[in-house]
Amino acid sequence: MTILNVTGVGKDFRGLRALSEVEFEVGQGEILGIIGPNGAGKTTLFNVICGALAPDTGRVLFAGRDVTGRSPDRIARAGMVRTFQLMRPFGSMSVLENVSLAAQHERQPARRLRERSLEVVERVGLGQWAHRPATELPTAGLKRLELARALAMRPKVLLLDEVLAGLVPAEREPVLDLLADLREQDGTTLLFIEHIMAAVMRLSDRVLVLDQGRVLAAGSAEEVTSDPRVIEAYLGEEPAGAEG
Amino acid sequence: MTGITIAGGTGPAGRGGTGRATKAPPLRPQNRQLAILLVLLLVAIPLPLILPSAQGAVAVRILIFLLMAVGWNIMSGFGGMFSFGHAAYFGLGAYTSAYLLVEHGVSPWIGMLAGMAVAAGVAVVIGYFAFRYKLQGAYFALATFAFAEMLRLIVTSTEFTNKAVGFSVPLIQGSSLWKIQFAADSPAYFWIALALAGLAGAASILFLHSRSGRYVTAIRDDELAAASLGTPVMRHKLMTVALSAAITAVAGAFYTQYYLFVNPDLAFGSSVSIQAIATVVIGGIGTVWGPVVGAIIVGSLSDVTATLLRTPPDFLNFLQGRSGLDVALYAILLILIVRLLPKGIVGTAMARWRR
Numbered sequence: 001m002t003i004l005n006v007t008g009v010g011k012d013f014r015g016l017r018a019l020s021e022v023e024f025e026v027g028q029g030e031i032l033g034i035i036g037p038n039g040a041g042k043t044t045l046f047n048v049i050c051g052a053l054a055p056d057t058g059r060v061l062f063a064g065r066d067v068t069g070r071s072p073d074r075i076a077r078a079g080m081v082r083t084f085q086l087m088r089p090f091g092s093m094s095v096l097e098n099v100s101l102a103a104q105h106e107r108q109p110a111r112r113l114r115e116r117s118l119e120v121v122e123r124v125g126l127g128q129w130a131h132r133p134a135t136e137l138p139t140a141g142l143k144r145l146e147l148a149r150a151l152a153m154r155p156k157v158l159l160l161d162e163v164l165a166g167l168v169p170a171e172r173e174p175v176l177d178l179l180a181d182l183r184e185q186d187g188t189t190l191l192f193i194e195h196i197m198a199a200v201m202r203l204s205d206r207v208l209v210l211d212q213g214r215v216l217a218a219g220s221a222e223e224v225t226s227d228p229r230v231i232e233a234y235l236g237e238e239p240a241g242a243e244g
Numbered sequence: 245m246t247g248i249t250i251a252g253g254t255g256p257a258g259r260g261g262t263g264r265a266t267k268a269p270p271l272r273p274q275n276r277q278l279a280i281l282l283v284l285l286l287v288a289i290p291l292p293l294i295l296p297s298a299q300g301a302v303a304v305r306i307l308i309f310l311l312m313a314v315g316w317n318i319m320s321g322f323g324g325m326f327s328f329g330h331a332a333y334f335g336l337g338a339y340t341s342a343y344l345l346v347e348h349g350v351s352p353w354i355g356m357l358a359g360m361a362v363a364a365g366v367a368v369v370i371g372y373f374a375f376r377y378k379l380q381g382a383y384f385a386l387a388t389f390a391f392a393e394m395l396r397l398i399v400t401s402t403e404f405t406n407k408a409v410g411f412s413v414p415l416i417q418g419s420s421l422w423k424i425q426f427a428a429d430s431p432a433y434f435w436i437a438l439a440l441a442g443l444a445g446a447a448s449i450l451f452l453h454s455r456s457g458r459y460v461t462a463i464r465d466d467e468l469a470a471a472s473l474g475t476p477v478m479r480h481k482l483m484t485v486a487l488s489a490a491i492t493a494v495a496g497a498f499y500t501q502y503y504l505f506v507n508p509d510l511a512f513g514s515s516v517s518i519q520a521i522a523t524v525v526i527g528g529i530g531t532v533w534g535p536v537v538g539a540i541i542v543g544s545l546s547d548v549t550a551t552l553l554r555t556p557p558d559f560l561n562f563l564q565g566r567s568g569l570d571v572a573l574y575a576i577l578l579i580l581i582v583r584l585l586p587k588g589i590v591g592t593a594m595a596r597w598r599r
Binding site: 092153 | 455458461465469471472473474476477
């Protein structure tokens with residue numbers, strides 16, 4: 001069953017073509033990796049899907065409903081939630097309060113809200129930080145906070161923008177385990193933008209390659225990484241990055 | 245939610261980390277703040293019986309400043325929407341109640357409620373367009389300023405608001421709670437203002453800790469992140485400006501009743517907006533108690549300058565009959581505060597305390 005359907009999406013920034021004719025589908029419970037060189041339009045695509053930017057052309061269908069141009073908060077409450085590549089914590093709040101804010105859309109007694117927020121905070125491994133100001137978190141912690149806030153929304157579709165960037169390899173493993181677990185336990189559909197190829201290879205059912213705002217290739221991780229056009233787009237860089 | 249948790253990496257956290265970290269604080273901040281408010285109110289009640297009557301008048305002035313400041317702080321402090329035009333809401337409160345009283349003999353209590361409704365309604369309309377067209381920061385502040393000035397000019401040139409003359413509250417025989425009129429040095433004015441300020445303070449505390457207050461704080465910190473986490477941004481911003489405007493309107497309505505007179509400059513003049521801003525910035529923007537500390541300072545200061553201008557000592561004779569000294573002093577004080585205590589007195593003290 002298709003949960004997300006993107007058709008003919010195009011977006012111009014004052015004449016600069018950021019996205020053109022982007023089309024793809026994501027099935028319920030699927031994990032879709034999105035890769036592409038810098039400036040390929042990956043984050044713009046997320047912005048369009050989640051309503052932060054209205055596309056010039058095309059449509060976004062979420063669970064069969066047209067959500068094109070809807071406000072980001074409505075899309076988020078409907079169950080499609082994204083994280084940011086550059087972390088955006090609420091600076092005046094504690095870690096727990098950051099998460100509570102995302103969890104409070106479901107009306108619930110204050111105690112239940114608190115318990116549920118704590119569960120999420122602990123699930124991402126920030127238990128010891130719960131009552132500290134969010135701004136005191138190191139980069140890796142802020143990444144986890146982004147994830148925790150999104151999880152607190154109980155998303156049906158979760159869009160992750162470089163959730164592993166800035167983490168040392170030892171920190172990546174548990175995040176990857178958590179993401180895999182999200183699909184198994186919660187049935188969450190995942191779209192994730194990632195540069196670390198090892199993670200893409202390990203997690204994705206399918207991979208979408210963007211280049212200069214277009215879909216360059218789509219298919220299994222093995223298929224796309226052996227596609228000469230993809231290798232070309234990375235300018236001879238080895239796409240299966242050495243970092244992983 | 246069950247399943248895998250991430251452990252390690254940022255600390256010895258883990259699955260069972262429900263020890264110290266999760267223990268509830270002894271008193272929720274909301275209840276602690278309400279308790280402090282109650283104590284402050286109780287302490288203030290006997291003041292007019294103790295103070296000489298001249299000081300009593302200063303105390304009422306402080307409470308009017310406090311009402312304005314609490315109103316302004318909700319929108320500009322909690323909500324981060326910097327208003328340079330709160331005179332608009334102060335004026336609407338003052339004029340609505342004055343008009344209803346003078347022209348239709350309506351009790352100022354009803355007039356006050358009507359003024360709150362008018363101010364809130366107008367704030368929602370202005371707010372809607374300002375947010376719809378994404379006016380932010382200095383542009384938003386300028387728009388609010390322009391709007392207040394526009395209202396001042398409209399009121400100055402409109403027949404049914406008595407043009408530049410304004411309204412004088414008709415005097416009655418004896419005192420009446422229903423008409424909010426008492427002998428000039430009656431402590432009743434203070435107690436009514438105190439009750440209004442107490443209600444406003446309680447509203448501000450309850451709002452800050454409500455679901456809506458949390459949304460508004462998140463929007464202030466990072467609007468895009470808040471929206472991406474499902475916060476209904478527009479609705480909560482409008483709710484904030486409405487509450488802020490309504491409380492400021494109460495200040496205006498009470499002001500008219502206390503000084504028995506209002507005109508376009510007193511109600512809609514930019515110095516009203518500046519007083520609201522100065523009070524909160526000095527006290528501590530976005531804090532619960534900043535408006536209280538600020539009102540005490542700015543309210544007393546405004547009285548000192550007024551006295552100084554009326555009866556200056558010999559060496560300051562040139563000040564006789566001038567005006568604007570108070571605003572000049574606020575300006576100096578603001579510069580000093582912004583340079584030395586950027587978070588205001590309360591904000592800075594709280595930051596020290598946490599260290």
